[in-house]
Amino acid sequence: MPKRITYEQERLNPETGELQVTHRDSVLPKEPDYVKLYLADIEMLNNLPKWTDRILHELLRLMNYRNQIVLNSSLKKEIAEEFKIHLKTIDNALVMLVKQGVLFRKDKGLYIGNPMLFGKGEWKDIRELRLTIHYTKEGRTMTAEVLQEQEEPELVEA
Numbered sequence: 401m402p403k404r405i406t407y408e409q410e411r412l413n414p415e416t417g418e419l420q421v422t423h424r425d426s427v428l429p430k431e432p433d434y435v436k437l438y439l440a441d442i443e444m445l446n447n448l449p450k451w452t453d454r455i456l457h458e459l460l461r462l463m464n465y466r467n468q469i470v471l472n473s474s475l476k477k478e479i480a481e482e483f484k485i486h487l488k489t490i491d492n493a494l495v496m497l498v499k500q501g502v503l504f505r506k507d508k509g510l511y512i513g514n515p516m517l518f519g520k521g522e523w524k525d526i527r528e529l530r531l532t533i534h535y536t537k538e539g540r541t542m543t544a545e546v547l548q549e550q551e552e553p554e555l556v557e558a
């Protein structure tokens with residue numbers, strides 16, 4: 401069943417000094433049905449080698465609420481030291497994860513977790529993530545971006 405939210409906004413009438421309260425109901429879409437999927441299954445379904453498991457898990461731990469993973473050289477070194485692996489191993493894992501569509505590379509050191517596979521936060525925020533696929537003669541390009549809405553008044557549960 402969809403969740404009904406009542407927004408309450410208080411304003412001061414500049415002419416009378418009177419406090420005016422307005423209410424507006426809004427219905428949030430129901431979170432879609434889902435299947436719990438483990439990282440090992442994502443790796444298997446995307447033909448990723450088992451050794452990428454720990455790296456993917458650590459990258460997802462670093463993911464923010466916009467599905468972004470900011471990975472600078474210092475963080476890579478920390479991960480490499482923690483797992484006792486070479487930096488090149490992390491780079492190789494990133495290449496595989498991007499190639500298989502598990503992550504998208506947005507910029508140098510900035511990756512986006514595929515929003516069809518991962519989401520962090522509440523459903524109302526996760527549903528704003530969109531996957532765009534562009535098809536050309538050379539193949540397909542997938543990008544993910546967060547669409548921001550205007551700031552809403554304070555939420556009051558009904």
